[in-house]
């Protein structure tokens with residue numbers, strides 16, 4: 540199971556500890572990527588139990604499949620973890636001892652210019668994790684109106700200059716289509732005043748790229764239901780671990796876990812609960828875990844990662 544250099548798994552030890560893998564158990568890795576975390580799960584299963592690895596990206600599945608070849612207890616699925624329950628049911632799995640979601644894009648996706656995720660390389664504006672279907676970022680930019688683009692930039696990128704960037708995109712696309720990553724970077728450069736760009740500690744286009752990627756891959760809207768559905772498949776004591784990379788997804792994970800820990804909707808003034816909603820998660824993992832200083836130094840891309848874990852009652 541040699542490292543294929545595809546992606547450095549973030550908070551590897553912390554994630555393995557939180558998953559509390561035991562031999563004979565059934566686990567799902569809903570974001571297989573390069574298979575780094577999956578290799579750790581398989582090592583702890585030591586040939587027993589089962590691991591189901593899911594990824595939207597066929598390249599990721601092929602790479603992880605190569606790395607993990609020989610593990611007879613591994614099943615690979617090309618699909619979306621938002622539909623994990625149905626995908627697992629088709630393979631006869633209805634209960635899990637643990638599940639991992641390491642959200643977002645892999646280093647391999649970011650570092651492959653042709654995928655269009657990076658503002659640092661000129662390439663077709665694609666950004667689809669599943670390159671076999673759906674609209675590309677260029678399609679989306681060509682189709683959306685100015686207000687919708689501005690909303691996407693604001694909601695998914697927390698970009699304060701979103702309205703101006705959207706206006707610039709709409710004006711430019713009337714002259715010529717916006718088809719490449721550098722076409723989009725040029726729109727950001729034209730819309731955001733130079734002093735503001737100079738003050739920015741990161742690349743000025745990063746928030747717009749994040750926002751488009753989230754929109755192209757529909758990363759946020761179905762997340763809450765997916766978490767609830769996967770948590771619902773856990774056996775008592777089973778754990779769900781989620782690694783997030785930005786505050787928008789972290790907030791959804793935090794709120795969903797909090798609601799499943801304390802679902803009661805009775806007003807605080809009620810002496811006893813009358814709504815009857817029972818918690819499904821224990822209090823375990825209420826605080827998020829961040830990468831250690833050593834990891835931050837070794838892998839600066841782990842900077843914004845947060846690990847949140849939950850345990851089924």
Ligand SMILES: C[S@@+](CC[C@H](N)C(=O)[O-])C[C@H]1O[C@@H](n2cnc3c(N)ncnc32)[C@H](O)[C@@H]1O
Pocket residue numbers: 546547548549569570571572573574575576577593594595596599618619620621641642643644645646668
């Ligand atoms: C951060 S990487 C995972 C890295 C992996 N943990 C490892 O150790 O190599 C995220 C992966 O999840 C995949 N992904 C993101 N959202 C997904 C979804 N909704 N369904 C399935 N795969 C998804 C991406 O294609 C990418 O390969």
